[in-house]
Amino acid sequence: MKIFSKSEMIRATKNFDRSRCLSQGGFVSVYKGVLHDNIQVAVKTYRRADKIRITERELLRIISQVNHKNVVKILGLCLETEVPLLVYEFASNGTLLDHIRCESSQVLKTWKTCLRIAAETASALDYLHSLASPPIIHGDVKSANILLNDNYTAKVADFESSVLISSDAETAMSTILIGTCGYLDPHQTMTGKLTKKSDVYSFGVVLAELLTGKKPGSCMTLASNKKISMVPYFLNSIKNNGLRQILNFHVADESEMKEIEIAAELASKCLRIRGTERPTMKQVSEELDRLRRLHENFWAQKKNKETEHLLGESSSYATAVIAQPDAQTVVSIDIENYYGT
DSSP states (O other): OEEEOHHHHHHHTTTTOGGGEEEEOSSEEEEEEEOTTSOEEEEEEESOGGGOSSOHHHHHHHHHHOOOTTBOOEEEEEOSSSSOEEEEEOOTTOBHHHHHHOTTOOTTSSHHHHHHHHHHHHHHHHIIIIISSSOEEOSOOOGGGEEEOTTOOEEEOOOTTOEEOOTTOOEEEOSSOOSOTTTOOHHHHHHOEEEHHHHHHHHHHHHHHHHHOOOTTOEEEOTTOOEEEHHHHHHHHHHTTOHHHHOSSOOOOHHHHHHHHHHHHHHHHHTOSSGGGSOOHHHHHHHHHHHHHHHHHHHHHHHHHHHHHHHHHHHHOOOOOOOOTTTOOOOOOOHHHHTTO
């Protein structure tokens, strides 16, 4: 991991020019930077040190050990500022939230893409829970913290709310409420306990977002004219066999709809109120990977059958049209018999 100087960061971001600002929150801003070797980066700045939940040392422990293709890579730090600046790999296609709230975006308009992004995100969270040493609870899983690179590959980002736990633990006590409204685990809000299953709940919200194209804070209307938020509306639609009507994309066929129903049921399990009744991220990741393989195999087989059918038609019989100058006759020839095959 590289240590950058403050002057390098100023040059890279044009002195943190407003035109370079990628996103801005209550106390965090992210700027696009270009290093001297023309490598594009994202530079995260903090306006208030007291708003960062974890210490600099804890953050360094987390980001230095994480190595997964679906976790945003930390390239380095700048330690010459009051609060360290974080330098990330640049994700050129913004956040998942950008595409959810942009009606003109076509990125999430196919089940294949939504399934892939969901599977990649689940794989990253499973890695944090099961393979990182020590394990990491992300603490703030949401569509705004899932970046999309040049190829629209999902990259889980932002570890400022993360917690390191011992390998045999599932829970971390929190003196402050960690996470984002709409994605917060109900059990966590009641008990103050941040668990791996808190991440599972938040992922369930993200999966519902991918399916519906709606943010968790969106106000939805039931048939009774009652106003509710997206998550209960999503669960109600599954219960009343109305899933197809709330999907954000066109369903290719009934086989694809069955896959979507399985994914929706998986999301509903993640969204259970009791954390003990939710699946683990490993189980979620494995199920989404299974669905993804099923989807890819089905379409590969379908494409092969269509190709074989077309080749079969063209090779079994061909018609040659021979124009006779005088009689203008047309002769049909069985090519295979003509060559004696």
